[in-house]
Amino acid sequence: MDDTRVTGSSERVFQLIINVVLILLALAAILPFILLLSSSLTAEETLLIDGYGFWPKSFSLFSYQYLFIANGVKIFKAYGITFFVTIVGTGLSLLIGPMLAYPLSRKDYPRAKALTFVVFFTMLFNGGVVPSYIMWTQIFGIRNSLLALILPNLLFNGFYIILYKNNFSTNIHPALIEAAKIDGAGEFYIYFKIVMPLSLPILATVGLMVAIGYWNDWVNGLYYITDSKLYSLQVLLNSIMNNIKALASMDVSMGSGAASMPGTGIRMAMAVVGVVPIMVLYPFFSKAFVKGIALGGVKE
């Protein structure tokens, strides 16, 4: 049995190597978030001397006090807009996206092939940023409205429709629809009462991807929103990042200790404010997220 012992020990070495590599990669993925968190909890004076670090040498909640007490309204408003846009956008997407895909999956729908091509073609070719921008602002006039955060690009794309369609084709048996029809069910009834409940997994997966897309979006805000009252969380983060003046113009009545510019720790606290909700929810949706990626669902 000499042979097995050799494979046995080489197997152990192999397991050791892959585990070490994967632990290092996992750390590389997690540690930057620790840097954010720890820096946001470090006193401003320490940050000015030592810079950001992975462990708060001197603990302080000043950054959060500054953000939530002095500028809480701004931040909660941004949270509110992000939540609203995410919920409404995802809801709308789940309402009309699968409804477009379902007829395409029906073999007895005469226009299925032509319309599938119409959907597919959008994945190959697009008009580009400038025509879209001109169209949305000049024809639809959505600049500085919540619609600007919901409509352009994010609602759904051709890829999601094809995903839905393939899922309906494989999971919904035509005999089921036939049977329902014989029982006198109308098309809308069949769709909402039979097809939708049977497709909950794909709806959840794609819905999650759409929701993450809305939550993380800052591009639409960058192009279409100039009114700071309509800033979503990411747009607010972006405006603070790009323009330190935006931070200086925030209420500084809290006093900022030694620093003339209270930016160092607050910047990191701002980023933490931006990631916390999604990190808290991540354990609950990580399975669906992995599934969505395995389907090729997310790529910003």
Place this chain on the structure above:
Amino acid sequence: MKEKGLAILRRKPLIDIMLMSILSIICIFLPYASYTYKSAKYTLSGLELMLGKTILGGQIQINPQILLILAVILNILIIALIFALSKLKPRIGGILLLLLGLTAVVCNIAMAVRLSGMLREARNVSILFGSIIPVVLGVVIVIRALNLMYRLKVINVLDFMVIPGLLYLIINNYLPMVGIVLAFKKIDYSIGIWTSPWVGFDNFIYLFKTSAAWIITRNTLLYNLAFIIVGNILGIIVGIFLSEVFSKKLRKFYQTSILLPQLISYVIVAYIVFGFLSNESGWITQTLLGGTDINFYQEKSYWPFILILVNTWKGLGYSAVIYLSSVVGIDRTLIEAAYVDGAGRMKQIKNIILPLLKPTIVTLILLQVGRIFYSDFGLFFQVPMDSGALYDVTNVIDTYVYRSLMKMNNISMASAASAYQSVVGFVIVVTVNAVVRKIDKENALF
């Protein structure tokens, strides 16, 4: 008894549609829009727009408006069509009616939109009922036509299900495709996009005379090339490693952690990178390099590496999970058979797993090569914090379009670059696919 074709129409002529069309035509005699000039209010009727008029004391010469004339002609055609309907097949008659109605609505709306651009020197331009009523009537005609087609079984309920989604794709995806022609215009918002003059290829000539055109093309292509190579090699390695981890719990932990960066937006990534590289307080500048003089946000030479690193950090989980799911799909008995025959881990990976992964690898690389002319706007815009000193190595087509359009107000450049990207991007996708189709039909995308 079931009547054939459009016979039911003969019994109950479409008087309502005829009436609505006639009303729409009459509307041109009503005030179409109003404006104030020298503190007096004037109105413009549809007829005046159709025939052309000089207003504002000769300041604006309104030429006869083709859109409005077209709308009226369409309405007349609708009336004529209804008389002819009984002789037409229901499919053709219904679709014609629908198309005429739709185009009439679009013409009227486009006219109204155009008007505010035309009357730019006047104040308080507002649209009056003369333009609103025809639009409303047009919409009713369209609905009526749909209803008719449904009753004649030309369209069915499934068609109605498709409408909202299709409408979104038409607006969000197809209208901008048509809008590419704007790249051949010299756009001036003050005269309106429609009235802006055509300039042929001037915008493109202007764009390609700049050195930026070469730089953004080079950066876009080279970065994407690097991302494809690095991302896929690491993705395959990590995907295979993940599949080999014994403990299910550990595997899940690794997978969830590596995916974490994929979950956040590039705005947050920019904050994180800033946390490492910031001049005064970055962890790398202050702690790792002990207060070095290097100012990362001003120093070009580091950025190709930084950007590749950041992109890998964010995207590794994505490709690893895709490769993992494809490795997991491999028939285990093949691997076990190889094991029995004495193949070690490395041999199993080299001779079984990698060959079986080939279709996934080819498809993924193909998808990425197809998008080689597009880049992640967030990576190149947020992460370098829009630092001008770095543009040489961070400017890609997407960031260039953004800056020309929004920062420098150079719409000509922006639309030329944007059209350049769309068209070349499309050509690349189609070419790549055609080549793959020739070599190996199985792996072609379409």
